Amino acid sequence: MARKQHKPQRICIVCKEPTTKYELIRVVRTPEGEIIVDHTGKANGRGAYLCARPNCREKGLSDPRFLSRSLKKTIPQDKLAQLRAELSKTVNIQREKR
């Protein structure tokens, strides 16, 4: 495509490749210190991005170092498990909608 792209891009915390924002999962550390999956892309706080590659999601949500480094906060394993569960739900919803 010759069309110029003006889509905002973000760096995936696992593969370090720039990806269009809308294809990324945003994980946010809120000002209250909570770690959440930001489905709207508008939540306040420090964000970390994971691209759509299954490998990146898997790694980024199973090895706490990726998110801990990006969010400057230690992520406990049970929190990671919670994020993983939430994301698998999201993916299922998207699949159902088509």
Ligand SMILES: [Zn+2]
């Ligand atoms: Zn990636």
